[in-house]
Amino acid sequence: MPLSLASIHRFPVKSCRGESVDSAVVEPWGLAGDRRWMLVDEAGSAITAREANQLLLVHPELTADGLIVAAPDLPPFTISTPDPRTQTPVDLWKSELTAAPAGPEADAWFSKALGQPARLVYLDDPTRRATSPEFSEPDDRVSFADGYPLLVATEASLAALNDVIVERSAGAHAPLPMTRFRPNVVIAGSEAWAEDGWRRIRIGDAVFRAVKGCARCVITTIDPDTAVREKEPIASLARIRRWDGATWFGVNLVPDTAGVTIRVGDEVEVLDAVAPGAGPIRPAV
Template identity: 80%
Template sequence: MAQLTSIHRFPVKSCRGESVDSALVEPWGLSGDRRWMVVDEAGTVITAREVNRMLLIDPVLTGDGLLVTAPDLPPLSVPTPDPAAQVAVEIWASRLTAAPAGPEADAWFSKALGCPARLVHLDDPTRRPTDPRFSGPDDRVSFADGYPLLLATEESLAALNDVVLESSGGGHAPLPMTRFRPSVVVSGVAAWAEDDWRRVRIGEATFRAVKGCARCVMTTVDPDTAVREKEPIASLARIRRWDGATWFAINLVPDTPGATIRVGDEIEVLEAVPPGAGPIRPAR
């Protein structure tokens, strides 16, 4: 039986995530996922693609905000800011507003990153639509890259690690799933089966699989050390390269917001295309 083996949320975009046993599915993602973001002085998103050390920042959701820790810095409690104050922010093609966390949080994140930085909170995720090419006009997303959830399978990771091991002559340790920052991880299916899914049920929640996930250099940064290497992009380029990108995992949009998913939930594929058709991706 295919089942949900782990759930992950990332309170601050590009910082460390936390594993949970259950999560409420909201229209824009898992509850508490990527509602905070770090931006530069112009309001443009800062990510671990450029500042690798972001992966060493460990945020934990509290009852009234965040507790953040990082190497060589004292912990900081950040209350959820007043949404009455808004600043302009930019994340990829999205331009919207968010609530500033304030000078103390800005100073802490600037020290942690080694560059000027500001922390903001997305008090109202309905401000950010998803890409209309792959989703509906009413779909929304938090500060995740493009879509509310990302699903990966243990079998696909195992298949990729076989290639990594072969490419390294047996010298490379298996890559952990944390390299790929999925929201949900599934087991009990064939490797790469998720490519063909179009609708899936996880427990009582149903989702549309709207697009494959093209992977960037962020996956090459070790989440434990913030050191960059060539994997997994080098091995993905051997077996999962098309349309000028490398692909791993699929993006989901909830059709039943308000449902709660739990580790151990059964997975049911409600709609799929014939094997080999591949994930949804930009038209050539």
């Protein structure tokens, strides 16, 4: 079965609900519109769904001028893209940079949605944030994604993981949807875990480097429809996908082409690969 692009997902606000789209422009720092907005606390540090589970219930929708956001028990709210001439310091993991503040009204709306003080910021210039030099090139850049511009996952790997989840629970646990893993692109037609060995792939006319496996965190254990945390999929990943003290699902990508549009149904070709038996690319220990 030939490989193909099964779905495309972008996440306008980091850690909030994503959008499924039929096509997307590939920019150097990720898909157009993906994770350009982020919530920060009063000190400017990123707020993510790891600690603020309610973020997963916030539904942002990109507009020509900014965002429309919705959340349970709150009216929808329209946010304009802020003026980039005003900047505020923010930090995300090891990155320290500046972003444009969305303003007090947006901050008040998100603070109500999260039940804690929060400020919304916009990354007007993604060239400010470099990727990890250990797994990328000096000129590689990323928006407010955790570390790299895109995440790829495969339908076959999710099916293999769900087989384990269902078997371990004796059928009591339903298979998990791909939304638990928040990938940007999902590939159909591969063998399970084949992506571990990918080094360069082509999706339509866009070429990507596969630079690092994705170590999974507690966000995958939070039901995106209820914000309730459970043990899966980390419990089952720990049995079949544990290396170096972490569990792994999906692979981080860096674009080598920019300005190209990818579309659902595009042909996918593996340009360079190694045998996947050693697991994903990961830090040396």
